[in-house]
Amino acid sequence: MPAGDAFSGRQLDSIERAIRQAEEFGGLDYSVYVGDTDGDPRERGRQLLGALGQEVARNHVVVVVDPGHRSLAILTGSRASLHLDDRATALAAMSMTSSFGAGDLAGGIVDGLRTLAEHARQPRALHTDVEN
């Protein structure tokens, strides 16, 4: 990979479009970080959420991709994790890594965002079930 931009203009457009659609569809906020994380994408994701601020991070989902270390993390904020459980994020991660392994970085990110949006659902209200 030569030095320069990670994505072409068209690839960036498709990722931004997927983010917009996911936000409209599931009601959560998304962002995608692609770059070196010193091999710890989870820690970088937590820092990215921190940079957004407590209030914004609560409803935010950040996808961290480290192509150099071939590792990926999907972090959900405290409120976003009620809509998107860890199983749903693992499913999205699986669809992403299968594309990444084939060399399709932008396509994998778009697929993953689509999977996340499809699984973002209203959280189950606890202690409000009425027994019949």
Add this chain to the structure above:
Amino acid sequence: MSALQAFLLFVGLPLLVYGVVALFVYAPSLSRGPKYRPGLSWWAEPVWISGGDSAAVASAEPIVEGGGCSARW
């Protein structure tokens, strides 16, 4: 046939054909942009799409509440 004509015919024409073929070979990948190759190192600048202020990341206090997952490929 003059020397110039011979030069154009035997050197210029093959070079022109070579250039046209090379253009056809490289044009698709040039228009598609950079391609990620798994296993090779990654030198592109970090990019945070639809994110916040990249300058604030280094000094930000990590948020550990919430969920998520990690994966490798």
